[in-house]
Amino acid sequence: MTKYVKLAAMAGYQPERVVTNDELSQFIDTSDEWIQSHTGIKERHYAIDENTSDLGTQVARKLLAQTGMEATEIDLIIVATISPDALTPATAAIVQGNIGAIKAFAYDISTACSGFVFALSTAEKFLRSGAYQNAIVIAAETMSKTMDFKDRTSAVFFGDGAAGALLTTTDNPAEEIFHGEKLCTQGDKDVIHSGRVQPLSQVTGDNYPVMDAFYQNGRAVFEFATTTVLAHIKEFMQEHNLQADEIDMVVPHQANLRIIEKLSQGLGIPLEKFAINVQTAGNTSAAGIPLALNQELAKGKRPQKALLVGFGAGLSYATMLVDLSYFN
Incomplete structure (x- = not known):
């Protein structure tokens, strides 16, 4: 039987700490006027005492809460990130452990700013096969920890955050995403x-x-x-x-x-x-x-x-x- 894939839930999470252009200009050779005129950015969020897996875990828990689904019902977790907690284990594996998705396999995708689209595409293929029913796809980044704050051409652009989707299979073609x-x-x-x-x-x-x-x-x-x-x-x-x-x-x-x-x-x-x-x-x-x-x-x-x-x-x-x- 042909399997269709639907979006069951979507959620996001941003760290509480907001960093304005004026704050950055205190230690970077820049200004609010320069940043806004060149990038349109006014402020960004930085993760303080939180790592990428922490942001991803917040999103995963929100997705489960929205659907009423148990973590044990998840078959696959993919995290798209270029700022992982570590080279290994995968940030997705840490998220899996944090939420208790004991039946899921988990891994990261590293295609930078295209990562969420690549991860969606990958999860869709697994679900379409009929062998799996539920997948969590998260993009999570703590870019602040990767920055050289003496390099204003990069540091002023980036912020931290995470968001993701819970995808499920369906027999209804009208629900295909x-x-x-x-x-x-x-x-x-x-x-x-x-x-x-x-x-x-x-x-x-x-x-x-x-x-x-x-x-x-x-x-x-x-x-x-x-x-x-x-x-x-x-x-x-x-x-x-x-x-x-x-x-x-x-x-x-x-x-x-x-x-x-x-x-x-x-x-x-x-x-x-x-x-x-x-x-x-x-x-x-x-x-x-x-x-x-x-x-x-x-x-x-x-x-x-x-x-x-x-x-x-x-x-x-x-x-x-x-x-x-x-x-x-």
């Missing part, structure tokens, strides 16, 4: 990178692993987003016979407001149709898309044709067409 996707990778290790560990240069007792901070070439990222990603979205729309005026909502990666404005102009889709939270959340990497989408769903919006658009390190980029008109 997924209606198309296009996932891409353009191998480039230098435009955006974080957590690089250098190989040994010699065998000595003084060797100790050291990771580098997050880095991005801002100009190259802007060019990538406004050319390659824009062309990718247009190609996706053409392949699915979608006209700009048919799109009810676009949920883009919350890179910065200026990039989102360029995408709006290039696609001919009004900015009012874009789900945006970057002004108050900052760039939350993989968490940006689900946080923004959850925000719109909480307002009661139920788009029939919504585009989820992720792009980031890899370079990775992805567009997914979803139908949320039947979401309860």
